[in-house]
Amino acid sequence: MNSSRKLACQNAGSSNLTLLYLTIYTYNINKSILQKNKMDKLLPAQIKKSLFALALLPLFALANPSNSTWLPTKTFASKPDVSHVSVSPDGKHIASLVRIDTENKQGTAINLYNFATQERTFPVFVEDKKFVISDIFWANNDNLLVEAKFASSVRGTPITELHLMKYDLRSKKLKAAIPNSFMQRLSYIPNIRSNVIDILPDDPKHFLLQIAGHMHEGEPSVAKVALERGGNTHYVQPAEHDIFDWQTDRQGNVRIAIAKKDGVFTIYHVPIGKDSKSDFEKLWTFEAFSDKAIWPIGFGYEKNQLYVKALHQGYDAVFKVDLTSKHRALELVKAREGRDVTGHLRYSRKLKQVIGVGDYIWSDEARKFNDAINKALPDLDNHIVSMSEDENNYVVLATSDTEPGIYLMGDRNKKMMEVLAYRYNALTPEVLAEKKPISYQARDGLTIHGYLTKPKHAQEGQKLPIIIHPHGGPITFDGDGFDYWTQFFANRGYAVLQMNFRGSYGYGFDFLKQGIQAWGQAMQDDVEDATRWAIKQGIADPDKICIVGASYGGYAALMGAIKTPDLYKCAISFAGVTDVEALVKSSRNFTNYDIVKKQVGDDFDQLWQNSPLKHAQKINIPVLLIHGNKDRVVRFEQSEDMYDELKDANKEVKLVELEKGDHYLSNEQHRLTTFTEMESFLQRFL
Numbered sequence: 001m002n003s004s005r006k007l008a009c010q011n012a013g014s015s016n017l018t019l020l021y022l023t024i025y026t027y028n029i030n031k032s033i034l035q036k037n038k039m040d041k042l043l044p045a046q047i048k049k050s051l052f053a054l055a056l057l058p059l060f061a062l063a064n065p066s067n068s069t070w071l072p073t074k075t076f077a078s079k080p081d082v083s084h085v086s087v088s089p090d091g092k093h094i095a096s097l098v099r100i101d102t103e104n105k106q107g108t109a110i111n112l113y114n115f116a117t118q119e120r121t122f123p124v125f126v127e128d129k130k131f132v133i134s135d136i137f138w139a140n141n142d143n144l145l146v147e148a149k150f151a152s153s154v155r156g157t158p159i160t161e162l163h164l165m166k167y168d169l170r171s172k173k174l175k176a177a178i179p180n181s182f183m184q185r186l187s188y189i190p191n192i193r194s195n196v197i198d199i200l201p202d203d204p205k206h207f208l209l210q211i212a213g214h215m216h217e218g219e220p221s222v223a224k225v226a227l228e229r230g231g232n233t234h235y236v237q238p239a240e241h242d243i244f245d246w247q248t249d250r251q252g253n254v255r256i257a258i259a260k261k262d263g264v265f266t267i268y269h270v271p272i273g274k275d276s277k278s279d280f281e282k283l284w285t286f287e288a289f290s291d292k293a294i295w296p297i298g299f300g301y302e303k304n305q306l307y308v309k310a311l312h313q314g315y316d317a318v319f320k321v322d323l324t325s326k327h328r329a330l331e332l333v334k335a336r337e338g339r340d341v342t343g344h345l346r347y348s349r350k351l352k353q354v355i356g357v358g359d360y361i362w363s364d365e366a367r368k369f370n371d372a373i374n375k376a377l378p379d380l381d382n383h384i385v386s387m388s389e390d391e392n393n394y395v396v397l398a399t400s401d402t403e404p405g406i407y408l409m410g411d412r413n414k415k416m417m418e419v420l421a422y423r424y425n426a427l428t429p430e431v432l433a434e435k436k437p438i439s440y441q442a443r444d445g446l447t448i449h450g451y452l453t454k455p456k457h458a459q460e461g462q463k464l465p466i467i468i469h470p471h472g473g474p475i476t477f478d479g480d481g482f483d484y485w486t487q488f489f490a491n492r493g494y495a496v497l498q499m500n501f502r503g504s505y506g507y508g509f510d511f512l513k514q515g516i517q518a519w520g521q522a523m524q525d526d527v528e529d530a531t532r533w534a535i536k537q538g539i540a541d542p543d544k545i546c547i548v549g550a551s552y553g554g555y556a557a558l559m560g561a562i563k564t565p566d567l568y569k570c571a572i573s574f575a576g577v578t579d580v581e582a583l584v585k586s587s588r589n590f591t592n593y594d595i596v597k598k599q600v601g602d603d604f605d606q607l608w609q610n611s612p613l614k615h616a617q618k619i620n621i622p623v624l625l626i627h628g629n630k631d632r633v634v635r636f637e638q639s640e641d642m643y644d645e646l647k648d649a650n651k652e653v654k655l656v657e658l659e660k661g662d663h664y665l666s667n668e669q670h671r672l673t674t675f676t677e678m679e680s681f682l683q684r685f686l
Contacts, residue, residue, distance in 0.1 A: 454495045503516070624654050
C-alpha cells in the first residue's frame, strides 16, 4: 500500500467466500478501496441535534501529516474512529461503533447505515464512563444486539456486569434483549447476561443465550430468547452441576457440555433430545494445562461431525471426530510445524462446510476467494470480519504493522470492493514505524521470539533509547500487527522491544507449560535476557532503558526494577500486579478459582516472595504507577499499596488514579491521561 492508502481491488469476488463463524467459549464465570467519496459511510458528518443537540465536526478527512512525524499524543491515545463493523444478514445495512469527539460530547456511538436510502442513524451513545459498549452483532435483519459492560459489586466482591440490549430498526427503540417476564423467573440476577451461544440463522425470531440464575449455584442454563414482543422465551437446556459452558451444532441443538471441578475438565456429548446429565456421554477428561486436553471448537454441517483442538507433535492442531463412531478417533485436519494453530473455526453456510480456522483455509473454493482478496490488497493482513447470509456482501479489515486498519465493503456479484472507513484515520503508514521480528537465546538456551520497532528515522547502527515492553496475560502473545502503544513510543523516538517470553501462547505446549506457576522466575529472566541482547546487539543505549508494561507486563516491569536494579533507568506499570498472593485470593468468590491456583500457584508464601510489594524497598529507580479505580481484573489496591510502600521507603514514585477507569482503557480521556503521563515521565527520566 502506498502512502495515500489508495488500493486496487477490482477483481476480488470471483469465487465463493466464507461466513466467519465465531464459537463462543467463556472461560471465567462469576458465581452470582476504491471509492474515496464513500469513506464516510461509517462516520457522521454531523450528529443530529435531536440526538446530541450539537454538530459534530467531520472526523473523516484524510490526514495530511507534515514533514515531521511527531504526532500529537491524542492521535495515539484516541480510541478507534471506527470499529466492530458488521453487515446485516440481508446485506442492506451496516453497523459500526464510531468515536464521538466534540466540544461537549466524548464517547462512542452506534452508527447504522442504510445502503438503499443512504440514511445514517446514531441510536445509541455512551460516554465510556460507567457504561461501555463492548460488542454489537446482528440477531436478524431488524434487530442489532448490543453488549454493554460496567463495574459493579456483589456482597463486597468487585465484578463486571455484562448486559444485552437489542435495537429494533423498525421501531427505532433500544430495549433489554431478555424479556422482563423471563428475568423475574430467575432465582437471582447473574452478572453475565450477554453470552449468546447461537444466533440461530435458520430461526430469525430467536437466539440462544447461556445464562445462570435458573438452578444450582452459578452454573448456566440455555434459554431460547424471543426477539419479537409476545414471543415465547423458554429454557431448552437446564443447568447441571459443574457444567459451565454449552455449545451447539449448526442446526441449533445443544450438543456439547463442558464441566469443571477441582481443576479437572470433562467434555460431554449431549445427544439430541436429551437434557439431563445422566443421559450425557462422557467424551474426554483432563486436568487444566494438561497435554491431554481436547477442546471442542465447533461442528461441521453434519450433526455428528465435531471439530476440536488438541496437541499434534506438541503443538495445538485442529482435528475432527465422528460422534457416532465407537472409538471417536481424532482425524487431523490442520497442523503447523513449530507453531500452534490459532483462531476460531470458520464456516460457510453457502458451502455448508467448515472451511478453515483463523487465517488457515483448507476449502479450495474458499481459498480461491481469499487469495483474490489478498491479491487485491497486497502486503496487508486481510480478515473477513462480517458477511451477509448469501455471502455476497462482506466486510474486510486490512491491517499491517504500519496500517492500523482499513474497513472495506465487498460485493462478489459486482466483483468490487470499496473503502468504508479507516480504523484510525490520522495514523497513516508514512508516519508509523515498521515492526521487525527478532529472536534471541535465553540463558538456558531456549529460543525466544519477539519484535523490535525502531523510530521512523533511526540511523543504522545507532544506539537508541529503548522501551522494554513485556506483554500482559501472561498466556497471550505479541504479534506482528499494529500496536498503538508501540507506535506511540516509536513516534517519540524510542525503540521498542517486545518478547514472547516462555509461557506465551502460540509456541507449543512445552513452551507454554514453562510459564505455569513461574511468575518472577524464568519468565522474568527471559525479559532480562531480551534487554541484555538489545544492548549486546548495539540497539539499546545502556544508559537509556525503561521497562514498561500493563497487567502482567506491569508486574514484569516492577520485578525487573527489583531483580536487576542497575539495568533499567525507570519503570512504568499500568494496572500491574504487585501482590501475587492477593491476586490469587481475589478469585476465591469466582468459579475459576481452582484454575487460577493451577496457573499462578497456591503456595501463598512463595507467591508473596515473588510479589513486587514485598520487595519495594529494593527499587532504586523512578516508578510510574497508573491504574483505574474500577479495574475488575487487577484491583486498584494493587497499585495503591505499592505506591504506599515506595513512598514509605522514600522512593521516586507517582501514582495516577484513573477515576472509574477499567483494565482496558475503555475511556478515551483515560487513554490520553495515561499516554500524557508516560510521555512526561519518559522525558524526565530517560
